[in-house]
Amino acid sequence: DAGITQSPRYKITETGRQVTLMCHQTWSHSYMFWYRQDLGHGLRLIYYSAAADITDKGEVPDGYVVSRSKTENFPLTLESATRSQTSVYFCASTLAGTYEQYFGPGTRLTVT
Amino acid sequence: DQQVKQNSPSLSVQEGRISILNCDYTNSMFDYFLWYKKYPAEGPTFLISISSIKDKNEDGRFTVFLNKSAKHLSLHIVPSQPGDSAVYFCAGFQGGTSYGKLTFGQGTILTVHP
Numbered sequence: 462d463a464g465i466t467q468s469p470r471y472k473i474t475e476t477g478r479q480v481t482l483m484c485h486q487t488w489s490h491s492y493m494f495w496y497r498q499d500l501g502h503g504l505r506l507i508y509y510s511a512a513a514d515i516t517d518k519g520e521v522p523d524g525y526v527v528s529r530s531k532t533e534n535f536p537l538t539l540e541s542a543t544r545s546q547t548s549v550y551f552c553a554s555t556l557a558g559t560y561e562q563y564f565g566p567g568t569r570l571t572v573t
Numbered sequence: 574d575q576q577v578k579q580n581s582p583s584l585s586v587q588e589g590r591i592s593i594l595n596c597d598y599t600n601s602m603f604d605y606f607l608w609y610k611k612y613p614a615e616g617p618t619f620l621i622s623i624s625s626i627k628d629k630n631e632d633g634r635f636t637v638f639l640n641k642s643a644k645h646l647s648l649h650i651v652p653s654q655p656g657d658s659a660v661y662f663c664a665g666f667q668g669g670t671s672y673g674k675l676t677f678g679q680g681t682i683l684t685v686h687p
Contacts, residue, residue, distance in 0.1 A: 465616075492673050503579070503662060503679040504617070519674075551616055555673045560605050560666040562675055564616030 464488070467552050467565040474542050475573055482537045482568045484552030491557045493535040494519075495527065497548040498567075504551065510535055511557075542572045576600040577665050579678035586685050592650040594681050596663035599644060603665035607675065608637060608648050611660040620661075621648070653685045 465486040474480045484493065495507040506519030508527040516527050524546060526538045535554075539546055549569050553562040578597045586592045596606075604625050609617035623630040623637045623646065630637050636649045650657055660682050664675040 494674075496677075501582075501679055503577075504664075504677040506674065506676075509674065553616075557673070560607065560622070560668075560673055560675070561619050562673065564609075564618070566616050567614070 465552060465554055465563055465565040467550075467568050469568060470566065471569050473571045473573060476543060477541050480539045480542055480570070482539075482550055482552075482570070484535045484537070484565060486533055486535075486552075486554045486563075486565075488554065488556075488563070489532060490554035490563070491532070492555045493529065494553040494555075494562065495525070495535070495537045496551045496553065497521065498551060499548050507537065507550075539570075542570075544572050546570065547572045576676050577663060577678040579661075579663060579681050581681050582679070583682040583684070586653045586683070588655055588685055588687050589652045592648075592653045592657065592683055592685065594648040594650075594661050594663075594683065596646045596648075596678050597644060598646070598665050600665060600667065600676070601641075601644065602667050603676075604668035605666040606637070606639060606646050607664045607666065608635075609662045609664065609677075611662065611680070617662060650683075653683075655685045655687050658683055658685045 468483045494509045496504040510516045510529045552565040555562045607622040608620040610620045611617040639646045660680045662680045664677045
């Protein structure tokens with residue numbers, strides 16, 4: 462299906478484990494973003510990417526790693542999950558030079 | 574440093590009445606402001622935007638007003654419908670940056686009662 466997809470939709474993991482959240486878009490948008498949504502904080506930017514192999518930190522990058530070897534994929538890895546990383550994670554994409562971002566359905570991650 | 578703030582965590586309105594959601598910002602370099610709507614278990618979806626050089630933009634039942642001197646914007650929904658019940662996020666976009674970064678507020682939960 463066309464659009465932006467995220468997997469898994471729900472994930473429970475233990476403290477200290479590595480977990481990777483996947484994001485895939487079919488629009489060939491150059492820019493992709495990872496946000497986390499927490500009560501009282503809204504959507505906060507974790508990392509973003511302007512193109513394949515170009516990534517940069519957002520507002521809350523600590524504890525996260527990203528890569529972008531292909532334009533359509535932008536995985537987010539928690540190298541050693543902590544309880545504070547329990548959140549809902551959203552991937553988004555946009556065309557260069559535009560401001561409207563398109564969001565995926567989200568991944569609800571629980572770290573026990 | 575919260576550049577975009579939505580100070581009302583929730584708003585409850587009767588069906589058919591007006592809903593007014595508010596947003597304040599501190600960054601005077603924002604070129605556009607956007608409103609997103611989010612239903613449970615779904616991603617946010619774009620609703621309406623306004624350029625910083627405008628003071629009003631209307632799209633059907635949704636109107637966004639911008640008061641630059643007060644660094645304040647508001648979203649009006651008239652008439653409100655139960656299907657409008659969702660979380661609403663305002664966001665600012667600063668042009669001149671190459672990555673289309675949006676800065677979001679905390680969100681306001683709107684509940685429209687039948």
